[in-house]
Amino acid sequence: MVKIAVMGHGVVGSGVVEVFYKNRESIQKKADCQMDIAHILDLRDFPDSPYKEKFTKSFDDIINDDEVKIVVEVMGGVNPAYDFVKRCLLKGKSVATSNKELVATKGAELLKIAGETGTNFLFEASVGGGIPILRPLSQCLAANDIIEIDGILNGTTNYILTKMIKEQVAFSDALKNAQELGYAERDPSADIEGADACRKICILASLSYGKHVYPDEVYTEGITKISLTDVAYAESMNSVIKLIGRSKKLKNGKVTATVYPAIISKDCQLANVDDVYNAVCVKGDAIGDVVFYGKGAGKLPTASAVVADVIDCAKHIHARKLINWEDRSDDYVEEYKNDVLSKYIRMTSNDIESLKNSLKQQFNDIQFLTLKDADENEIAFTTGELMEKVIDEKLSAVADMGEIVSSIRILNI
Amino acid sequence: MVKIAVMGHGVVGSGVVEVFYKNRESIQKKADCQMDIAHILDLRDFPDSPYKEKFTKSFDDIINDDEVKIVVEVMGGVNPAYDFVKRCLLKGKSVATSNKELVATKGAELLKIAGETGTNFLFEASVGGGIPILRPLSQCLAANDIIEIDGILNGTTNYILTKMIKEQVAFSDALKNAQELGYAERDPSADIEGADACRKICILASLSYGKHVYPDEVYTEGITKISLTDVAYAESMNSVIKLIGRSKKLKNGKVTATVYPAIISKDCQLANVDDVYNAVCVKGDAIGDVVFYGKGAGKLPTASAVVADVIDCAKHIHARKLINWEDRSDDYVEEYKNDVLSKYIRMTSNDIESLKNSLKQQFNDIQFLTLKDADENEIAFTTGELMEKVIDEKLSAVADMGEIVSSIRILNI
Numbered sequence: 001m002v003k004i005a006v007m008g009h010g011v012v013g014s015g016v017v018e019v020f021y022k023n024r025e026s027i028q029k030k031a032d033c034q035m036d037i038a039h040i041l042d043l044r045d046f047p048d049s050p051y052k053e054k055f056t057k058s059f060d061d062i063i064n065d066d067e068v069k070i071v072v073e074v075m076g077g078v079n080p081a082y083d084f085v086k087r088c089l090l091k092g093k094s095v096a097t098s099n100k101e102l103v104a105t106k107g108a109e110l111l112k113i114a115g116e117t118g119t120n121f122l123f124e125a126s127v128g129g130g131i132p133i134l135r136p137l138s139q140c141l142a143a144n145d146i147i148e149i150d151g152i153l154n155g156t157t158n159y160i161l162t163k164m165i166k167e168q169v170a171f172s173d174a175l176k177n178a179q180e181l182g183y184a185e186r187d188p189s190a191d192i193e194g195a196d197a198c199r200k201i202c203i204l205a206s207l208s209y210g211k212h213v214y215p216d217e218v219y220t221e222g223i224t225k226i227s228l229t230d231v232a233y234a235e236s237m238n239s240v241i242k243l244i245g246r247s248k249k250l251k252n253g254k255v256t257a258t259v260y261p262a263i264i265s266k267d268c269q270l271a272n273v274d275d276v277y278n279a280v281c282v283k284g285d286a287i288g289d290v291v292f293y294g295k296g297a298g299k300l301p302t303a304s305a306v307v308a309d310v311i312d313c314a315k316h317i318h319a320r321k322l323i324n325w326e327d328r329s330d331d332y333v334e335e336y337k338n339d340v341l342s343k344y345i346r347m348t349s350n351d352i353e354s355l356k357n358s359l360k361q362q363f364n365d366i367q368f369l370t371l372k373d374a375d376e377n378e379i380a381f382t383t384g385e386l387m388e389k390v391i392d393e394k395l396s397a398v399a400d401m402g403e404i405v406s407s408i409r410i411l412n413i
Numbered sequence: 414m415v416k417i418a419v420m421g422h423g424v425v426g427s428g429v430v431e432v433f434y435k436n437r438e439s440i441q442k443k444a445d446c447q448m449d450i451a452h453i454l455d456l457r458d459f460p461d462s463p464y465k466e467k468f469t470k471s472f473d474d475i476i477n478d479d480e481v482k483i484v485v486e487v488m489g490g491v492n493p494a495y496d497f498v499k500r501c502l503l504k505g506k507s508v509a510t511s512n513k514e515l516v517a518t519k520g521a522e523l524l525k526i527a528g529e530t531g532t533n534f535l536f537e538a539s540v541g542g543g544i545p546i547l548r549p550l551s552q553c554l555a556a557n558d559i560i561e562i563d564g565i566l567n568g569t570t571n572y573i574l575t576k577m578i579k580e581q582v583a584f585s586d587a588l589k590n591a592q593e594l595g596y597a598e599r600d601p602s603a604d605i606e607g608a609d610a611c612r613k614i615c616i617l618a619s620l621s622y623g624k625h626v627y628p629d630e631v632y633t634e635g636i637t638k639i640s641l642t643d644v645a646y647a648e649s650m651n652s653v654i655k656l657i658g659r660s661k662k663l664k665n666g667k668v669t670a671t672v673y674p675a676i677i678s679k680d681c682q683l684a685n686v687d688d689v690y691n692a693v694c695v696k697g698d699a700i701g702d703v704v705f706y707g708k709g710a711g712k713l714p715t716a717s718a719v720v721a722d723v724i725d726c727a728k729h730i731h732a733r734k735l736i737n738w739e740d741r742s743d744d745y746v747e748e749y750k751n752d753v754l755s756k757y758i759r760m761t762s763n764d765i766e767s768l769k770n771s772l773k774q775q776f777n778d779i780q781f782l783t784l785k786d787a788d789e790n791e792i793a794f795t796t797g798e799l800m801e802k803v804i805d806e807k808l809s810a811v812a813d814m815g816e817i818v819s820s821i822r823i824l825n826i
Contacts, residue, residue: 135552142724272682294700
């Protein structure tokens with residue numbers, strides 16, 4: 001009998017308990033052993049839970065129970081999750097977590113400890129909720145050199161952008177709607193400012209390239225400045241605006257890692273990913289493009305990914321799974337302004353004709369965009385492909401002739 | 414040092430050798446052991462191959478080499494692959510194969526032998542080429558009860574249908590074009606008649622539900638009868654025609670398994686899967702819909718999936734991976750005509766008005782379709798949802814009033 005402890009009984013934690021008992025028979029068959037949940041850690045009381053005798057408020061009950069071989073961490077946040085997880089691994093207990101902040105900031109260290117103690121530290125649920133991404137990345141694509149990852153990694157922002165694109169609802173109203181439906185938190189900043197997507201691209205990049213990418217190294221920009229005018233201009237380019245987490249492996253040994261709203265062609269598979277759905281596109285040298293698509297969040301999808309990790313821990317109780325990435329030198333993540341791309345720019349000016357002429361001198365491949373009912377003191381254009389810092393320099397040169405209202409990167413995925 | 418043998422040096426086999434030596438260093442790191450290819454079995458001569466000293470024409474060189482622990486089978490066909498693979502497993506050698514015909518017809522038996530001999534029998538490349546599907550299905554979705562699988566499983570037919578839909582090229586011309594590009598064989602029947610997709614849905618259904626579904630139990634219909642008129646009518650319904658492999662788990666304990674061209678809404682993720690791309694949509698009770706998308710065939714994608722299995726065999730040389738399905742009683746696959754669905758029907762008649770009236774009496778939810786420039790002796794309609802055999806009975810009742818030209822099932826995916 002393999003005993004399990006579940007730390008945290010919020011949305012995901014209660015889902016883990018529910019999925020485990022609902023499918024216990026088939027789970028045990030797949031794990032090839034008997035299993036039960038011995039402890040559920042939460043500071044709150046759950047007097048009506050059918051599992052109320054399993055609840056504890058003390059981490060000691062878990063760490064001191066030598067029969068507990070697998071610990072599920074679904075508390076969220078770095079503290080005290082980090083301390084608890086570390087102590088579990090050091091005591092020989094494997095850990096399955098859905099905590100993206102923990103993995104994105106402490107992954108390399110915790111994986112190292114797991115390696116030293118012969119335990120497993122698994123975190124499939126930390127990216128893409130229930131969509132299987134991390135395991136295919138580390139196993140199925142093992143024979144590939146992965147060269148690029150692009151993903152719609154946050155369901156809340158994708159829901160808001162879908163509302164803006166499909167129903168012409170302004171950002172603030174779309175956000176309010178998402179909050180009413182429970183898709184966005186009352187404090188939505190971690191979603192709409194990009195921090196959540198940032199943690200996920202860190203985890204994907206770390207696993208794909210074998211070296212830890214930390215959140216504070218990732219240039220991150222949210223979707224709060226996107227307007228319906230920008231959405232309309234994107235439409236005029238047969239494109240849509242999506243919040244894209246991206247990481248590329250460069251020839252110089254470094255990687256890029258960024259999160260920002262981007263204009264992508266409707267021909268791209270990611271352009272058709274709507275509402276709260278997530279999708280990750282992985283490019284490998286042998287395999288070409290592979291896309292994984294599904295619900296990126298939600299109680300049961302996320303819980304089912306955690307339980308799958310628990311099954312894997314149980315199957316590998318004596319044989320470590322080889323998921324790993326290392327810490328690294330400082331100079332690993334490339335400055336994002338060195339990336340080559342095209343930008344969509346919208347400017348206002350009192351003298352549009354002069355501004356246009358100056359812009360033409362700066363940008364060889366400039367394309368002016370047209371929109372029905374456009375403001376007559378406004379122009380929009382795309383710059384052609386250049387290093388981002390070069391684009392910014394060229395725009396500085398015309399700064400006195402008008403004001404930049406919008407600036408959105410264009411990505412070829 | 415783990416020694417590998419590769420049986421077959423055709424497109425996939427030569428790709429396996431290429432991918433292995435190209436990425437050997439990272440492959441060995443991921444497998445956590447040293448590996449080399451010791452033998453390549455092929456009856457042909459390859460005097461210019463850099464690995465020519467590894468070639469053999471005799472299977473005995475492989476079966477009698479006790480240092481060979483992993484055998485790659487990429488010969489295709491059931492004979493002699495079945496005999497060779499069986500003997501390898503019985504001798505304690507693990508096998509990785511891309512041979513869908515072998516897995517679809519002999520999977521249960523070979524998995525049973527692998528279980529008894531403590532070896533692995535892996536076949537990720539047999540479905541969806543390089544797209545990781547089988548492993549996520551068996552592992553990541555382990556906590557889910559899978560209730561339905563729908564897939565675009567054949568790249569050749571999807572290319573032909575895409576040509577018909579996007580460029581209004583007739584079937585025979587699209588097929589010719591596919592042959593010119595090497596997407597279709599000179600004898601294209603296994604693709605266009607659906608046999609290839611049939612084998613793949615067998616493998617997916619067997620793995621998902623744990624019991625073997627055999628190809629001869631799957632109702633299979635190809636795309637040869639699809640006309641541009643049907644494509645246009647589907648467009649008028651905001652839908653497209655795709656060749657769909659489908660399997661559902663029924664409440665009575667049985668499963669359905671079918672392959673046929675189907676009309677699906679453009680809102681469905683599978684509708685946007687074009688050209689030679691494949692995609693599989695899996696519905697789980699906890700996870701909801703998950704879609705895996707990528708190139709379903711091709712030398713390097715398929716080879717990279719085989720090599721990933723080789724890595725997994727090497728990692729689990731002493732610990733069997735738990736992929737399994739069992740043989741079963743005869744009465745497991747539900748008669749396809751018991752399925753409830755709607756059909757699109759196109760009929761010709763000398764007396765359209767009388768036919769229309771009779772059809773209205775038969776089908777409560779009938780919807781007549783309109784098309785610009787439609788033949789005046791022709792009508793098209795959808796039947797509303799009914800058991801398929803009931804639809805057919807109702808159509809028989811009006812058989813003397815007109816002739817059915819097209820009949821295509823409509824699926825909600």
